Amino acid sequence: MSRETNHKEGWRAWHTIIRLPEFPVRPESTALIVIDITYQQASPNYGNCKRIIEAGNGNDLKYYLERMKNKVMPALKRLTEGFRAMGAPVIYTRCASLRGDGSDQTWRHRSFGLTIDADEHEAQIMEEIAPQSGDIVLVKTGSSTFTSTNCEHLLHNMGITTLVVTGIYTNSCVEGTIRVGGDLDFRCLMAEDACSAMSPSGDANAIEYLDGNFCHVKSSDEILGMLRKENEAA
Amino acid sequence: MSRETNHKEGWRAWHTIIRLPEFPVRPESTALIVIDITYQQASPNYGNCKRIIEAGNGNDLKYYLERMKNKVMPALKRLTEGFRAMGAPVIYTRCASLRGDGSDQTWRHRSFGLTIDADEHEAQIMEEIAPQSGDIVLVKTGSSTFTSTNCEHLLHNMGITTLVVTGIYTNSCVEGTIRVGGDLDFRCLMAEDACSAMSPSGDANAIEYLDGNFCHVKSSDEILGMLRKENEAA
Amino acid sequence: MSRETNHKEGWRAWHTIIRLPEFPVRPESTALIVIDITYQQASPNYGNCKRIIEAGNGNDLKYYLERMKNKVMPALKRLTEGFRAMGAPVIYTRCASLRGDGSDQTWRHRSFGLTIDADEHEAQIMEEIAPQSGDIVLVKTGSSTFTSTNCEHLLHNMGITTLVVTGIYTNSCVEGTIRVGGDLDFRCLMAEDACSAMSPSGDANAIEYLDGNFCHVKSSDEILGMLRKENEAA
Amino acid sequence: MSRETNHKEGWRAWHTIIRLPEFPVRPESTALIVIDITYQQASPNYGNCKRIIEAGNGNDLKYYLERMKNKVMPALKRLTEGFRAMGAPVIYTRCASLRGDGSDQTWRHRSFGLTIDADEHEAQIMEEIAPQSGDIVLVKTGSSTFTSTNCEHLLHNMGITTLVVTGIYTNSCVEGTIRVGGDLDFRCLMAEDACSAMSPSGDANAIEYLDGNFCHVKSSDEILGMLRKENEAA
Numbered sequence: 007m008s009r010e011t012n013h014k015e016g017w018r019a020w021h022t023i024i025r026l027p028e029f030p031v032r033p034e035s036t037a038l039i040v041i042d043i044t045y046q047q048a049s050p051n052y053g054n055c056k057r058i059i060e061a062g063n064g065n066d067l068k069y070y071l072e073r074m075k076n077k078v079m080p081a082l083k084r085l086t087e088g089f090r091a092m093g094a095p096v097i098y099t100r101c102a103s104l105r106g107d108g109s110d111q112t113w114r115h116r117s118f119g120l121t122i123d124a125d126e127h128e129a130q131i132m133e134e135i136a137p138q139s140g141d142i143v144l145v146k147t148g149s150s151t152f153t154s155t156n157c158e159h160l161l162h163n164m165g166i167t168t169l170v171v172t173g174i175y176t177n178s179c180v181e182g183t184i185r186v187g188g189d190l191d192f193r194c195l196m197a198e199d200a201c202s203a204m205s206p207s208g209d210a211n212a213i214e215y216l217d218g219n220f221c222h223v224k225s226s227d228e229i230l231g232m233l234r235k236e237n238e239a240a
Numbered sequence: 241m242s243r244e245t246n247h248k249e250g251w252r253a254w255h256t257i258i259r260l261p262e263f264p265v266r267p268e269s270t271a272l273i274v275i276d277i278t279y280q281q282a283s284p285n286y287g288n289c290k291r292i293i294e295a296g297n298g299n300d301l302k303y304y305l306e307r308m309k310n311k312v313m314p315a316l317k318r319l320t321e322g323f324r325a326m327g328a329p330v331i332y333t334r335c336a337s338l339r340g341d342g343s344d345q346t347w348r349h350r351s352f353g354l355t356i357d358a359d360e361h362e363a364q365i366m367e368e369i370a371p372q373s374g375d376i377v378l379v380k381t382g383s384s385t386f387t388s389t390n391c392e393h394l395l396h397n398m399g400i401t402t403l404v405v406t407g408i409y410t411n412s413c414v415e416g417t418i419r420v421g422g423d424l425d426f427r428c429l430m431a432e433d434a435c436s437a438m439s440p441s442g443d444a445n446a447i448e449y450l451d452g453n454f455c456h457v458k459s460s461d462e463i464l465g466m467l468r469k470e471n472e473a474a
Numbered sequence: 475m476s477r478e479t480n481h482k483e484g485w486r487a488w489h490t491i492i493r494l495p496e497f498p499v500r501p502e503s504t505a506l507i508v509i510d511i512t513y514q515q516a517s518p519n520y521g522n523c524k525r526i527i528e529a530g531n532g533n534d535l536k537y538y539l540e541r542m543k544n545k546v547m548p549a550l551k552r553l554t555e556g557f558r559a560m561g562a563p564v565i566y567t568r569c570a571s572l573r574g575d576g577s578d579q580t581w582r583h584r585s586f587g588l589t590i591d592a593d594e595h596e597a598q599i600m601e602e603i604a605p606q607s608g609d610i611v612l613v614k615t616g617s618s619t620f621t622s623t624n625c626e627h628l629l630h631n632m633g634i635t636t637l638v639v640t641g642i643y644t645n646s647c648v649e650g651t652i653r654v655g656g657d658l659d660f661r662c663l664m665a666e667d668a669c670s671a672m673s674p675s676g677d678a679n680a681i682e683y684l685d686g687n688f689c690h691v692k693s694s695d696e697i698l699g700m701l702r703k704e705n706e707a708a
Numbered sequence: 709m710s711r712e713t714n715h716k717e718g719w720r721a722w723h724t725i726i727r728l729p730e731f732p733v734r735p736e737s738t739a740l741i742v743i744d745i746t747y748q749q750a751s752p753n754y755g756n757c758k759r760i761i762e763a764g765n766g767n768d769l770k771y772y773l774e775r776m777k778n779k780v781m782p783a784l785k786r787l788t789e790g791f792r793a794m795g796a797p798v799i800y801t802r803c804a805s806l807r808g809d810g811s812d813q814t815w816r817h818r819s820f821g822l823t824i825d826a827d828e829h830e831a832q833i834m835e836e837i838a839p840q841s842g843d844i845v846l847v848k849t850g851s852s853t854f855t856s857t858n859c860e861h862l863l864h865n866m867g868i869t870t871l872v873v874t875g876i877y878t879n880s881c882v883e884g885t886i887r888v889g890g891d892l893d894f895r896c897l898m899a900e901d902a903c904s905a906m907s908p909s910g911d912a913n914a915i916e917y918l919d920g921n922f923c924h925v926k927s928s929d930e931i932l933g934m935l936r937k938e939n940e941a942a
Contacts, residue, residue, distance in 0.1 A: 016439025019292045019300035027351050058253045066253040095573060104610040105563060110628040113425050114454070117261050142572040147627055148423040149454075153386075154627050159615055160578040162893050177449055182419050189382040189416070191347050191864050205250025211445040215411055220348070220383075329807060338844040339797060344862040376806040381861055393849055393856050394812040396659050425630050484907025487760045487768040495819050526721045534721040581893050582922070585729050616891040617922075621854075645917055650887050657850040657884070659815050673718025679913040683879055688816070688851075 024219045029168070029193045031232040032240070033092040037166045038085055039151060041173030041180055043135060044100045046120075046128040048074065048174055053128055057119075073202045074174075081200035081226040082135045082172060088230045090138060092237050095164060098137055099146040099155065099173075102129040112148045150182035158190055168193040170229055171221070172200035177212035184221050194221035197229055258453045263402070263427045265466040266474070267326040271400045272319055273385060275407030275414055277369060278334045280354075280362040282308065282408055287362055291353075307436045308408075315434035315460040316369045316406060322464045324372060326471050329398060332371055333380040333389065333407075336363040346382045384416035392424055402427040404463055405455070406434035411446035418455045428455035431463050492687045497636070497661045499700040500708070501560040505634045506553055507619060509641030509648055511603060512568045514588075514596040516542065516642055521596055525587075541670045542642075549668035549694040550603045550640060556698045558606060560705050563632060566605055567614040567623065567641075570597040580616045618650035626658055636661040638697055639689070640668035645680035652689045662689035665697055726921045731870070731895045733934040734942070735794040739868045740787055741853060743875030743882055745837060746802045748822075748830040750776065750876055755830055759821075775904045776876075783902035783928040784837045784874060790932045792840060794939050797866060800839055801848040801857065801875075804831040814850045852884035860892060870895040872931055873923070874902035879914035886923050896923035899931050 046053030050071050058067055089096050101120065103111050108121025115121060122129045124145050137143050148154030161169075169192045171184050180201050187194045196216060203209040217223040280287030284305050292301055323330050335354065337345050342355025349355060356363045358379050371377050382388030395403075403426045405418050414435050421428045430450060437443040451457040514521030518539050526535055557564050569588065571579050576589025583589060590597045592613050605611050616622030629637075637660045639652050648669050655662045664684060671677040685691040748755030752773050760769055791798050803822065805813050810823025817823060824831045826847050839845050850856030863871075871894045873886050882903050889896045898918060905911040919925040 014439055014441050016300055016303050016437070016442060018297045019304070020438040020442070022292045022295045022297050023288055023352055023354070025352065026348065054257055058256045061256045063252045063256050066250055069250050070253070095577075104612075104628070105632070106608055109563075109632045110610065112423060112631055113427075114260065114422055118257055118259065120257070140574055142578065144572075147624065147631060150420060150423050153420055153423040154624055156615065156623050159622050159892075160572070163580055163615060164573070164577045182423070185416050186384060186387055186420065188348055189346060189384050189387040190861075193347075203250070204254040205248055207248050208250060208254070208449075211449070215442075215445070329811075338846075338862070339866070340842055343866050344797075344844065346865055374808055376812065378806075381858065381865060388858055388861050390849065390857050393658075394806070397814055397849060398807070398811050424627075482907055482909050484768055484771050484905070484910060486765045487772070488906040488910070490760045490763045490765050491756055491820055491822070493820065494816065522725055526724045529724045531720045531724050534718055537718050538721070580891060581895075582728065582890055586725055586727065588725070618888060618891050621888055621891040650891070653884050654852060654855055654888065656816055657814060657852050657855040661815075671718070672722040673716055675716050676718060676722070676917075679917070683910075683913070 021218070026218050026220075026222065028222065030236060031168055031195065031229065032236045033094045033233050034240070035166055036168040036170060036233065037095040037097055037161060037164070038089045039169055039171045039173070039183060040082060040086065040096065040098045040135070041151065041171070041183060042099055042101055042146070043082065043132050043173055044129055045132060046122050047101060049132060053122075067204070069206055070202055070204045077199045078202045079134055081197065084230065085170070085172060085197060085200055085226050086135055088233070090140070092233060094233070095166065096137070096141040097157065097160070098131050098141060098143045099151050100129055100131060100143065101147070102145050103147070104145055110147055112154070115148070149179050150186050151179070152183065152186040152190065161192070168195070170195045170197055172197045174202055175208065176201040176203040177208040178203070181212045181216060184216055188220035195229055196221050196223045197226045198223050200226050255452070260452050260454075260456065262456070264470060265402055265429065265463065266470045267328045267467050268474070269400055270402040270404060270467065271329040271331055271395060271398070272323045273403055273405045273407070273417060274316060274320065274330065274332045274369070275385065275405070275417060276333055276335055276380070277316065277366050277407055278363055279366060280356050281335060283366055287356075301438070303440055304436055304438045311433045312436050313368055315431060318464065319404070319406060319431060319434055319460050320369055322467070324374070326467060328467070329400065330371070330375040331391065331394070332365050332375060332377045333385050334363055334365060334377065335381070336379050337381070338379055344381055346388070349382070383413050384420050385413070386417065386420040386424065395426070402429070404429045404431055406431045408436055409442060410435040410437040411442040412437070415446045415450060418450055422454035429463055430455050430457045431460045432457050434460050489686070494686050494688075494690065496690065498704060499636055499663065499697065500704045501562045501701050502708070503634055504636040504638060504701065505563040505565055505629060505632070506557045507637055507639045507641070507651060508550060508554065508564065508566045508603070509619065509639070509651060510567055510569055510614070511550065511600050511641055512597055513600060514590050515569060517600060521590075535672070537674055538670055538672045545667045546670050547602055549665065552698065553638070553640060553665060553668055553694050554603055556701070558608070560701060562701070563634065564605070564609040565625065565628070566599050566609060566611045567619050568592075568597055568599060568611065569615070570613050571615070572613055578615055580622070583616070617647050618654050619647070620651065620654040620658065629660070636663070638663045638665055640665045642670055643676060644669040644671040645676040646671070649680045649684060652684055656688035663697055664689050664691045665694045666691050668694050723920070728920050728922075728924065730924070732938060733870055733897065733931065734938045735796045735935050736942070737868055738870040738872060738935065739797040739799055739863060739866070740791045741871055741873045741875070741885060742784060742788065742798065742800045742837070743853065743873070743885060744801055744803055744848070745784065745834050745875055746831055747834060748824050749803060751834055755824075769906070771908055772904055772906045779901045780904050781836055783899065786932065787872070787874060787899060787902055787928050788837055790935070792842070794935060796935070797868065798839070798843040799859065799862070800833050800843060800845045801853050802826075802831055802833060802845065803849070804847050805849070806847055812849055814856070817850070851881050852888050853881070854885065854888040854892065863894070870897070872897045872899055874899045876904055877910060878903040878905040879910040880905070883914045883918060886918055890922035897931055898923050898925045899928045900925050902928050
């Protein structure tokens, strides 16, 4: 993916400083992170989308629903299967309450009415990309994966140094995970077509800020191609 | 500050879910965070700005330089003095290498050519808002304050539950600090006129994402007014 | 429990400095932590004990097995039931691999042959004190609860400031959790009769170091009494 | 150093499980941690020792004072000089308050009367082993180095995987740092003659628990020998 030239004021100055080098992407040190593809968060028929439709704002979901159906879910299927085939870890997060009543989720999530019992159907990963044996599923009690799970600990234990981050919402938990991941010295990639915000500007702003800064933004197929090339060379 | 109605696609859907409650702002439990106002990072005559000018992109700094001079530095002066007068902690961060050679800063910062010896003049807080006795200065080795300093530990020890976040750059270390701060259950405020990005869109995008979500965005004077009112009531 | 006077050289000097104040123990801000009471770690018939017996060191388990049967398991039953009755959170940890193959557990645990698939029967909490609806069960991938789970995040979200720590082994994961818990500014209690080391000196050394320093060491019934008194007063 | 056979009940059972492998110790991936050798904490003439003497318990300091003078300070001098000569990082911690009034130190340290302004002479590293240019000095606001500083972040940035831990007190901040360090998957060594507790049993208990479990306990000269051998081979 080539980044469009951007003529906004201040962009050229910023990119005099910001210029992340490329890095190798090897199956033995790379993990796939799939963020919040639960019925509550991601499905058109439950949770967030249902609330938005019931509040009369269903028309405003058009971008999100089409993108999820046509791009994101198929890309996630290819990525999860590809990582498993190469023996690389697949890590899912789902926002939920282990206690059941939401008291262990953040004040933000409680304020937003997003609390959900981890045992409920709506809190599970959508079956289209259901976790398989050997995958890791983390119950996330906040927004950034690193701040509210033990993911960093697991990644260090596994010798993982490179992350491919996917899921929803691009400018929210995905961006938050990439910002902290980059700060923790992980080499990060965003699989652009495997992520969605609720709005076109949500996607565009996240990519504009993160690309070449905290991560490289690439397509799922580009990333799978890089991994397969290294896998064959090994 | 009232947030303008935003008619972008998807914004209404998003804000059906996202709606952070107001909260009290009390001097005994609130800290001011001043991010990266060092000569290297912030001054027109050193470090980042000098590099940008030498690369021929000086014209692209117009927004940033005017905003810093006319809004941000005066607001930071009022805020730091106001917090000190009420006995509330003022915490500065500065990006620098304790080892001197940059090896203890993140790979991103090394790649961007941002390493600097913590003892150098350019790595110090600008004298216009120089730290005073009783302030805390943290050497930050990454982007988000929480990920690369012991700030959370200090805040818990001090009984601080509310943060007023300021400094540079709005969409980068400031936004990163507010995202993680909110996730750590701190009640966060961004003092909008005490922050700057390098571009108008950098400021606008950060505010659009964060306001009413991870923090409330208010002016420095609004925030000082809230603190003074609580201080007098106590 | 009164601490015996200790005439070892250096003890009096140390305790001129070390002297933790008492603190209130209230149901609304106190959590029970039950560490590693899984079949693998704790049961006489599985995992660690089985390995020790097969290696010909079964006689050396006498202290541990009697203490677990006669003191620890009954105390854990009273504590878990008591906390639930007062609406206070009960948090269990179990050492296991979410990935299944142990690669996400620490190098120490892998080196010690302690890896176990989180889905196996041996990795579950023993049925005598089985988790109930509303309890939290954390998969711990290292020794200290705080270092290898998101427990601190959950506790802050729930407004918990006081911990009652129990389980096995007193001088190992229990002590490690209390050391870090105290450092994170939690007020800590060790329920002495609800913990066991593998040896009398393991218990004695942990208590000697921790009591009045990182926690107060009390009996389960003393702690339940303190909670009930506060509960009735509220 | 060979570990004495220990015939205490339960010890053999425990060590059927606990058996840390040896690992290489290379200058390019090893850091020296020197804990709390400040005038307040370590010197016979200030802070803790002065308080103990004034409380009439000076005789009880005999073991500590002799060990520090004859073993620990000379070993720390050899270690710090040896690490610097091989280009390996030397990291000091000192317990102090950045705010000055102790409010940013833990409740434990405040309760123990251990608060001290980071700018005071008593809070500095003792001049016999004073930090040199290129060394890192961290202000530690709690007990364990990892829990209350950004040390883990710095170590990851520098590519450090192995730690040599030294300083005071063996069974307190030193042991706490090794426990958490091991849990964070660092390969840890304790340089036994470069550490001291306040009592012989404090040293003995820490070594009995940690050796072959969270670290290997070796002499300073053994460790320097291992590093030099790798350095010459490189």
